[in-house]
Amino acid sequence: MGDNGQVSHWNAPVAAAPVDADVAVPGSKSLTNRALVLAALAGGPSRLTGTLRSRDTDLMIAALQALGTRIEGPDGPLAAGDTELVITPGELRGAPVDCGLAGTVMRFVPPVAALATGSSTFDGDPAARVRPQATVLDALRALGADIEGDTLPFTVTGAGALKGGRVEMDASASSQFVSGVLLSAARFDEGVELVHTAASPVPSGPHIEMTLEMLRESGVAVEQPTPSSWRVAPGLISAVDRVVEPDLSNATPFLAAAAVTGGTVRVPHWPSTTTQPGDAIRGILQAMGATVTLEAADDGSGETADEAGHGTLVVVGPERLSPVEMDLSAIGELTPTVAALCALADGPSRLTGIAHLRGHETDRLAALAAELGAVGCGVTELADGLVITPDPLRGAPWRAYADHRMATAGAIIGLVTAGVEVDDIDSTSKTMPGFTRMWSDMLAGRG
Numbered sequence: 050m051g052d053n054g055q056v057s058h059w060n061a062p063v064a065a066a067p068v069d070a071d072v073a074v075p076g077s078k079s080l081t082n083r084a085l086v087l088a089a090l091a092g093g094p095s096r097l098t099g100t101l102r103s104r105d106t107d108l109m110i111a112a113l114q115a116l117g118t119r120i121e122g123p124d125g126p127l128a129a130g131d132t133e134l135v136i137t138p139g140e141l142r143g144a145p146v147d148c149g150l151a152g153t154v155m156r157f158v159p160p161v162a163a164l165a166t167g168s169s170t171f172d173g174d175p176a177a178r179v180r181p182q183a184t185v186l187d188a189l190r191a192l193g194a195d196i197e198g199d200t201l202p203f204t205v206t207g208a209g210a211l212k213g214g215r216v217e218m219d220a221s222a223s224s225q226f227v228s229g230v231l232l233s234a235a236r237f238d239e240g241v242e243l244v245h246t247a248a249s250p251v252p253s254g255p256h257i258e259m260t261l262e263m264l265r266e267s268g269v270a271v272e273q274p275t276p277s278s279w280r281v282a283p284g285l286i287s288a289v290d291r292v293v294e295p296d297l298s299n300a301t302p303f304l305a306a307a308a309v310t311g312g313t314v315r316v317p318h319w320p321s322t323t324t325q326p327g328d329a330i331r332g333i334l335q336a337m338g339a340t341v342t343l344e345a346a347d348d349g350s351g352e353t354a355d356e357a358g359h360g361t362l363v364v365v366g367p368e369r370l371s372p373v374e375m376d377l378s379a380i381g382e383l384t385p386t387v388a389a390l391c392a393l394a395d396g397p398s399r400l401t402g403i404a405h406l407r408g409h410e411t412d413r414l415a416a417l418a419a420e421l422g423a424v425g426c427g428v429t430e431l432a433d434g435l436v437i438t439p440d441p442l443r444g445a446p447w448r449a450y451a452d453h454r455m456a457t458a459g460a461i462i463g464l465v466t467a468g469v470e471v472d473d474i475d476s477t478s479k480t481m482p483g484f485t486r487m488w489s490d491m492l493a494g495r496g
């Protein structure tokens with residue numbers, strides 16, 4: 050659903066020819082929302098450049114503003130399109146928080162509210178009320194917080210400080226439980242020692258790496274004594290200015306467009322090293338037969354992508370896509386794009402390790418099975434994944450379930466299947482409000 054509560058139908062356009070386009074994608078959701086939290090907890094003002102402005106990041110901005118943080122544009126009060134932000138921490142006070150459907154707001158802001166003075170009531174979209182939440186609230190309770198409720202809506206009543214210390218949790222349902230606690234932990238009196246108790250690793254490992262890397266950039270002492278435990282020392286979170294990388298997960302539908310039409314898509318400013326899981330699309334597309342290269346930026350500097358720290362990612366689609374067998378546990382966010390690619394491959398694919406996707410914006414395994422099935426693809430739902438057996442596809446309504454990545458998966462299928470009608474394309478505003486314009490620009494070859 051869009052911000053205005055309207056559901057917007059969209060006839061996914063068919064590519065009349067192989068795509069050939071340059072596609073610049075906006076900033077990363079995950080980097081933006083971590084940077085905002087760290088800036089709100091820091092010892093002084095920070096500047097954020099390349100900020101993603103979308104529903105999820107605007108909800109994070111609104112939450113932190115309500116809790117007492119000043120967030121402004123480069124020339125004063127924050128305007129809707131500003132991507133350069135000046136963030137000045139303030140005394141934290143309780144306030145109502147709208148999480149929308151944003152996992153990062155639901156899981157990263159409660160620890161901040163526990164450090165505030167007064168009550169913060171959290172709520173969100175109907176679909177957010179069924180997303181896993183209790184793990185992070187139980188951890189905060191064990192660390193000294195006063196919290197009523199286990200799912201949205203819930204109330205955190207802060208006393209201006211939190212004791213902290215050692216806490217155990219089973220974070221199998223979401224890495225965001227770990228990231229949420231770690232991001233605020235330097236401000237707890239005793240810091241934190243956090244232990245994940247399940248035998249299998251926390252999913253979405255790169256997102257935890259992202260948290261650790263950004264904490265270190267902010268001068269926070271963080272250690273990982275074992276693969277499933279983390280220690281954050283109490284201390285100052287330094288104010289740092291950051292430039293947000295493009296959102297590589299949001300680049301994947303466009304790169305998939307090159308792959309499924311046998312065309313070419315170039316994405317500029319692709320980082321040569323990154324903690325973003327979206328970077329893994331390079332290897333996936335290669336395994337499926339595409340040609341993938343990170344070229345030096347065409348900026349006259351003469352530097353290689355490695356020297357410059359970024360380049361232009363070029364994907365050239367193959368004649369036929371090869372099927373894949375993959376454990377996607379570390380990069381679950383890419384599943385809807387990868388599943389759409391698999392539906393267009395020339396043999397059965399098996400995607401596993403992604404049981405936690407059942408707690409994403411929707412149960413993505415059930416949703417992908419239903420929608421790929423509706424357009425004629427053979428799909429078997431596993432407890433932790435999907436077996437996708439391609440068959441000739443036909444047009445049909447494609448339900449997005451308020452999930453931005455389900456909507457973009459429908460767009461990929463629609464490139465090569467006439468009559469795919471996405472019921473709620475506005476759901477893409479969660480992380481990419483300009484999606485339909487970017488998609489038609491890509492099809493028109495406008496970079």
Ligand SMILES: O=C(O)C1=C[C@@H](OP(=O)(O)O)[C@@H](O)[C@H](O)C1
Nearest residue numbers: 079223224225252253256381382
């Ligand atoms: O920390 C983050 O920014 C995210 C972590 C992942 O969550 P899960 O571990 O719940 O999959 C990912 O899927 C989500 O889109 C963003």
Ligand SMILES: C=C(OP(=O)(O)O)C(=O)O
Nearest residue numbers: 150151152153382409410
């Ligand atoms: C799982 C996702 O989002 P969230 O941050 O809301 O968990 C996602 O964007 O794929």
